Amino acid sequence: MRISVIKAYLKKEFLDLIRSKMIILVYFMPTLIIFLFGYGLKLEITHARTVIIDRDNTKLSTEIVNKFEHSKYFDTKLMSIDDNDALDLIKKNKIDLFIVIPSGFTRSLLHRNPAEIGVYIDGSFPLRATTLEGYVQGMFVNILAKNGIKEPIRVNQRNLFNESLRDENAIIPGIIGLTLLLAPSILAALMIVKEKEIGTIFNFYSSPITKGEFLISKLVPPFLLHSVNIYILFLWAVYYFDVPFKGSFLLYVIASEIYVMVSVGIGLLVSAITKTQVSALVLSIIITVIPGFLYSGIMMPITSMDKFSLIEAHLFPIMYYNHIVYDTFLVGEGFNSMINLLYLGILLVYAFALLFIGSLFIKKAFK
Structure with a gap:
């Protein structure tokens, strides 16, 4: 694997992102999502x-x-x-x-x-x-x-973890998981499918560049760019939406970096089975947004699902990541929780498995 070739390809990819203005979308879309859902998705009922x-x-x-x-x-x-x-x-x-x-x-x-x-x-x-x-x-x-009228049963209620029962505390951490699943996968898919659609993929087929060098040059930009979004979304959550942060920031960063790798792996798989940017975009949205809402714990606790839905939820990486994120924001168990460590390992397996399977579908041959 030649570092000079990878550096040249990476320079080309970053210049293309800047020239096409897509780099603006990289940071605009996650911020737009957290604001839209942060204000638009309310579980509390008023008036x-x-x-x-x-x-x-x-x-x-x-x-x-x-x-x-x-x-x-x-x-x-x-x-x-x-x-x-x-x-x-x-x-x-x-x-x-x-x-x-x-x-x-x-x-x-x-x-x-x-x-x-x-x-x-x-x-x-x-x-x-x-x-x-x-x-x-x-x-x-x-x-x-x-009025001194005693009930047969008196309830002394105490809320744990989200004491104020603010919708933002319950929704914003989950939206971070949804955003970091959707945005990197779209960018990773589009960067490869674009080569197919405009025909420049044949430069890869006919050149001496290896498949590994090609994939690194295509997947490193979305990973690095969205690694910055990990911190941007954190700042929006804590300093704008006033969501408390009680856990380990290191755990949040490590889990998020692995999760971005998972998302990039999904984008790689999507790019392998699609040929146009529109189809890649639609497929990426379908396989990330729908599970992101249904099986992430944002709308319904995972433990409240029936047996079949519970099994389905455990098939999607967002469930594992959101558990860790909710812990870092609201609970604070951190690395002391064996479940957090287990879910961190599962995310790592997902990341390597998706990247490995996706790379198998990318062939260095004429189509």
């Missing part, structure tokens, strides 16, 4: 359109109404309408839920008799409905406790 029908008209029922009116989670209106009219408002998508406080509610509580409140929630979106149900239950437990 739910709420109607309260108060038929009790007591001090306690008035306090309940006031509590809902002053909560950021509910946009509350007090109305005197029939239950069926309120249901029609839900059907017409004008409100998200309505609460009925029946006559005699306070009296039943004071006499320790069973007391009921009607809560009707639009279940068109199950996740939203479940979240709103939890919000409403929490509001009533809080109100009743302040």
Whole structure:
């Protein structure tokens, strides 16, 4: 392997990236992704359109109404309408839920008799409905406790790792994993497929350059360029989105560098089976973005998946990387966690396997 040949090829590749302005996209796209998803993907529900029908008209029922009116989670209106009219408002998508406080509610509580409140929630979106149900239950437990009405079971709740329950703390680390999977794979695929599409791949076929020298010159630029994005995304997460960082920065960097190698390996495989830049771009997006959302733990915890989905999740490298990233940002176990070390080893196996298999598909022969 000749270092001088590799240096000459690398110089050519970097000049091509600068000349084609693609180097701007290298740093613009990851930043764009983290901002789009950081602001656009929200798990918290605020300003739910709420109607309260108060038929009790007591001090306690008035306090309940006031509590809902002053909560950021509910946009509350007090109305005197029939239950069926309120249901029609839900059907017409004008409100998200309505609460009925029946006559005699306070009296039943004071006499320790069973007391009921009607809560009707639009279940068109199950996740939203479940979240709103939890919000409403929490509001009533809080109100009743302040009025000295004891529940049969008192819950002393404490949140671990993401104490403030900020969406950004849960989403941004996962978006880093999605970004570092998507962007390097696209660039690596395009750099090789471009040679096929415009015909310059025949220079490689007919020249004395070896396959190893060719692949190094094509894969080192996306690896080095996106290695810088590891630090850029970290800075955005910590200093702009205020995501706490409790773990080992060294673990974050090592895992991210290996993960970028995995992504570059995916791009190499894509370039081997596609012939145009458009097809390479589309295929790269399909095999990175879809698993990135479904099996990365961003939208749903991996442990909550059914048996088949759990197996599928373990087939994708993003699951292993995101576990490490969430640990470095929110937990802080670092190198003391055997699972982190195991997942680090699995990522390393993925990186070498993908690069090796991809190199086998690249033939130094006329097609």
